[in-house]
Amino acid sequence: MLSCEQATRLLSESQERPLTLSEKMNLKVHTAMCSGCREFGRQLSSLRMLIQDEKTSEQESDKN
Amino acid sequence: MxxxxxxxxxxxxxxxxxxxxxxxxxxxxxxxxxxxxxxxxxxxxxxxxxxxxxxxxxxxxxxxxxxxxxxxxxxxxxGQYREPVREACKDCASDDDELFDGRGHWQAGATPRRWGNTHELADSTQFWQVFDTCLEALPAEQARVFMMREFIELDSAEICASLELSTSNLHVLLHRARLKLRACLSDHWFQ
Structure with a gap:
């Protein structure tokens, strides 16, 4: 069973590289039971999306 | 003038x-x-x-x-790809004691809770002010790699080559940066 520190590490690394099958399995088992790490994963995705949106709107304002 | x-x-x-x-x-x-x-x-x-x-x-x-x-x-x-050798990974040492307990579980009060609606948040000037403040509060090397990864969208290999970091050090830095950034945003924006 992963600790939350290990689970968040894998969630972070999943933004850099594809996780192995066993890493994915371990992570699924952990997040099924741990709402904190589930939220952590959601928040990482939100952060990346927000930064994307911000850059898109900056590029649009550059054109004007 | x-x-x-x-x-x-x-x-x-x-x-x-x-x-x-x-x-x-x-x-x-x-x-x-x-x-x-x-x-x-x-x-x-x-x-x-x-x-x-x-x-x-x-x-x-x-x-x-x-x-x-x-x-x-x-x-x-x-443009900095050929900068001289930097001190390797000075911010890699563990400093997440306030987030995790001795067994690596979330400390009471540090457990992530649901963020509210993030729809159209990217257009909020106030949000990006809080974001910049949180980014500035990170240890320098963590802020730098996060910025290179997320804002400039360099891939891991490019960042490692540029800063002379091992892939594993880079992943440690990004992990810590994300942990602290989301904690700071939770405290100062999504509370």
């Missing part, structure tokens, strides 16, 4: 000084070189001054110059 005067019509000198100081401290954090940081701030300010008259509120101007500054810093970092 004419451009500067145009800005003085709208903003007080001390406000401009304060803004410039904040920009410099942000730029120094991202760029190890004092001159590069000064240059990036000057260019960002000059770029913003062209449109200064259209800013009715100071907060708008600040968000605007910071978004330009971030782009300037990104340009400098992209």
């Amino acid at each position: 004419a451009e500067k005067n145009q800005l003085h019509v709208t903003f007080r000198d001390e406000d401009l000084d304060s803004l410039r100081r904040q920009m410099l401290s942000f730029a120094r954090l991202q760029l190890d070189d004092e001159h590069l940081a000064e240059d990036a701030v000057q260019e960002a300010l000059a770029g913003a001054l062209k449109n200064a008259s259209s800013f009715s509120r100071q907060s708008t101007l600040k968000t605007w110059v910071f978004s330009i500054l971030r782009k300037k810093i990104a340009d400098v970092l992209r």
Whole structure:
């Protein structure tokens, strides 16, 4: 069973590289039971999306 | 100089000084070189001054110059691939005691809770001010790699080559940066 520190590490690394099958399995088992790490994963995705949106709107304002 | 005067019509000198100081401290954090940081701030300010008259509120101007500054810093970092060897991973040491207990589980109070609606948050000037403050609060190396990864979208291999970091060190730095950034945003924006 992963600790939350290990689970968040894998969630972070999943933004850099594809996780192995066993890493994915371990992570699924952990997040099924741990709402904190589930939220952590959601928040990482939100952060990346927000930064994307911000850059898109900056590029649009550059054109004007 | 004419451009500067145009800005003085709208903003007080001390406000401009304060803004410039904040920009410099942000730029120094991202760029190890004092001159590069000064240059990036000057260019960002000059770029913003062209449109200064259209800013009715100071907060708008600040968000605007910071978004330009971030782009300037990104340009400098992209050009820095052949910088001399840096001290390897000075911010890799564990400093997450306030987040996890001895067994690696969330400390009471540090467990992530649901963020509210993030729809259209990217358009909020206040949100990006909080974001910049949180980014500045990170250890320098963590802020730098996060910026290179997320804002400039360099891949792991490019960042490792640029900063002479191992992949594993990079992943440690990004992990810590994300943990602290989301904690800071939770405390100061999504509370």
